[in-house]
Amino acid sequence: MxxxxxxxxxxxxxxxxxxxxxxxxxxxxxxxxxxxxxxxxxxxxxxxxxxxxxxxxxxxxxxxxxxxxxxxxxxxxxxxxxxxxxxxxxxxxxxxxxxxxxxxxxxxxxxxxxxxxxxxxxxxxxxxxxxxxxxxxxxxxxxxxxxxxxxxxxxxxxxxxxxxxxxxxxxxxxxxxxxxxxxxxQYVVIEVLAAVGALLVAAVGGSLLVRHELRPLTRVAATAARVAEQPLGHGEVAITARVDERDTDPGTEVGQVGAALNRMLGHVEQALAQRHESESQVRRFVADASHELRTPLASIRGYTELVRRSPDELPPDALAALARVEAESVRMTALVDDLLLLARLDAGRPLDREPVDVAALAVDAVADAHAAGPDHDWRLDLPGDGADGGEPDDDLTVLGDDHRLRQVLANLTSNARRHTPPGTRVTVGVRRDGPDVVLTVADDGPGVPPELRDRLFQRFTRGDASRNRAAGSTGLGLAIAHAVVTAHGGTLTCTSAPGRTQFVARVPAAPP
Ligand SMILES: Nc1ncnc2c1ncn2[C@@H]1O[C@H](COP(=O)(O)OP(=O)(O)O)[C@@H](O)[C@H]1O
Ligand SMILES: [Mg+2]
Missing domain, CATH: 3.30.450 (Beta-Lactamase)
Incomplete structure (x- = not known):
């Protein structure tokens, strides 16, 4: 990747x-x-x-x-x-x-x-x-x-x-x-000495002069380097660096370079601002649209439920159709919620920053996963919990949003359940690694399809479309997990081969 x-x-x-x-x-x-x-x-x-x-x-x-x-x-x-x-x-x-x-x-x-x-x-x-x-x-x-x-x-x-x-x-x-x-x-000796002297003077004088004359160019290059180091990839970026006024005199060659660089930086900044503006518009649109869709979806769900509560008046065909409508509206609600969440994460909405015990989250996630998928072999791997039954050695607390972190675990465990055959062993582990708390979800299933590996965390990436859609797949689960972990200042990575698939989320631990 x-x-x-x-x-x-x-x-x-x-x-x-x-x-x-x-x-x-x-x-x-x-x-x-x-x-x-x-x-x-x-x-x-x-x-x-x-x-x-x-x-x-x-x-x-x-x-x-x-x-x-x-x-x-x-x-x-x-x-x-x-x-x-x-x-x-x-x-x-x-x-x-x-x-x-x-x-x-x-x-x-x-x-x-x-x-x-x-x-x-x-x-x-x-x-x-x-x-x-x-x-x-x-x-x-x-x-x-x-x-x-x-x-x-x-x-x-x-x-x-x-x-x-x-x-x-x-x-x-x-x-x-x-x-x-x-x-x-004698004349030749004097001449050679004079020539050596002239060469020395030319070397020192030329070097000083050239250095002095090229200093503006060095400053222009430094400005360009400063801009080059600035992350311009996404979000709102302001390029404040400009070539100094004294290095933009159009009468000199260096000044022309400096002036051109300034003009270019101005254009780039403008273009980036436009890009940011249109990105935010799209994001706002997605957020607004998802938000607006929630109310009618809730109504559809409510009314179908209401009608299904009085089954006597309806023929069985209509009842079956209503059950489909309800299931699809539930699925659509989940999709809309995911889209809304992604739009909010994109917009850089601040998350909660409360101490969250990741070990406790893992315990809950494994319990939930076991209930949802009893045919899988669920394992929990926490430090210090073993034969001696002692306290966990390390502090596994991070500062963050409890609800969102639960969602990360739920997405990873549901993937391990839905994209592997029954009987697959899934291990959820939490450990401390230096300044980070490391959360792993590993399974011994068939692995992520190779064609997906490069864009696994992109939106709407999913394997074999028809099968997954039937299973309620949206292709947003990993994108959300990635966005949440990144918003916590962490990283989410995946290594996958048949028989060994591992997702690793690394989040900075809470300061003691
Ligand atoms: N543990 C796993 N084993 C095999 N494939 C996986 C696993 N986790 C994810 N995948 C693949 O990655 C794709 C994207 O996952 P995700 O973003 O959660 O979307 P969804 O689960 O909705 O399909 C899945 O469709 C699946 O093909
Ligand atoms: Mg998923």
Whole structure:
């Protein structure tokens, strides 16, 4: 009798990131992308510009060297560096490597008449000879006056310019790019640090901003959740929850959602009020109709009885017909009473709330049932009544309506009598279970027909119609029992299988 859960099957949807997480992730992604692009472009530009400077210096160094070499050949002495007479070119000496104005780290190679000399200026401004491999690498530089990159084994990467002098000498000058690489490296480190900082700021700032911006949405969702928790199933329900005024600004997206939700809640409330109104009308109608039917039914019963009291004047056929009329009017009176009671229970009419000893009710119910159905095997099962004959251990009192609770028991026992064959054992039990008094009516009859089990407590649910109608069945007995027990704050359930049918009513016990 449990309702199937409404909504999407769990697990059908893969867990997704919240909007906040996604927004922050997008912001971080964009910051990272922009940072990468800017970093790459600026690093390349910086590198290009630094290399261009080195190139310019390399070209200048090469030109100085060429001039010095040509000067040496023509015997001039204008290229002797100050204080370095040993470097002063002389006609009988090979052209100098040491040319004024050359930087530390400058590599020079001069090849004259087949003789090649190559040195570089180290940090102490001394000249250091190059190895054969380094010389070979320098000699491979195309002598086109353009700047080329050379890898000098052990010295690193150089920008080299090779020129041929008018005297057909080869002059190669190269400057190291180590400083450029170091500068670029440092720049990249700074950039990475700055990017990490920017990412952190974007993460924290973005997260705070998104949280702040989404707060109205959270409030709107909270309102919707509050309404969703409200029981709207039946009765008079007022949906008082509304989205706050500040979250309904139509200028913002969230405000539109809030305003739409408010409009929807208004409509739902109106619809529910209408539903309640029409429900109450129907209920009033049923109650009024049942009430109105009681008086004419009483008259019919009275008059038939009156006529039957003077049997001499009537033929036997008419007497039999009158007996039918009387029986049917009795049945109809019971039906009308049931309908009236249900209508009143539906309307939520307050019940009596007096202490009722359920054990005493059970004793009476079993006695009545035994009188009505002597062919059944009636049993009573109360706690503490047994061999020792002691007092019942537990308090089996509930607060409620004695008359209505009797009716519950009468309906359950009459069902056990009428829907089972003679000889069936029926046990009426009362026990205490924690805060509840539990009343059970169990039989070992054939059980409730399976097609009825899902709607057993609904009105006009009954088994095999013709047979039951002949036995005075209305299909309202269990509906009434259910409504009465529910009105007492309790539950009525049924478990049924062939050979074991049990109705269990659980009602909160009276406070001690
Ligand atoms: N103890 C029982 N054993 C078998 N069937 C039952 C029992 N109690 C109820 N039923 C089934 O449930 C139906 C509904 O019961 P109820 O609401 O009391 O209506 P009614 O007794 O007037 O038919 C019955 O018609 C019967 O088919
Ligand atoms: Mg019944």
């Amino acid at each position: 449990a309702a199937a859960p409404v909504g999407a099957a769990p697990g059908a949807r893969r867990a997704r990131w919240s909007l906040r997480r996604r927004l922050v992730a997008v912001v971080l992604g964009l910051v990272l992308l922009v940072g990468l692009a800017m970093g790459t472009v600026s690093t390349l530009a910086l590198r290009d510009s630094l290399v261009a400077q080195v190139d310019a210096r390399a070209v200048a160094a090469a030109e100085r060297a060429v001039r010095a070499t040509q000067g040496a050949r023509s015997g001039g002495d204008d290229t002797a560096p100050a204080g370095r007479p040993d470097l002063a070119p002389r006609g009988d000496r090979p052209p100098p490597l040491g040319v004024p104005g050359q930087d530390v780290g400058t590599v020079s190679l001069v090849r004259t008449d087949g003789a090649t000399r190559a040195q570089y200026i180290d940090a102490d401004a001394s000249f250091v000879d190059l190895s054969a491999a380094q010389v070979a690498a320098l000699q491979d530089v195309p002598a086109d006056g353009a700047v080329h990159s050379v890898d000098l084994d052990g010295l690193g990467t150089y920008r080299a310019v090779a020129l041929v002098t008018e005297g057909d000498d080869l002059v190669v000058n190269a400057l190291p790019t180590a400083a450029v690489d170091a500068t670029v490296e």
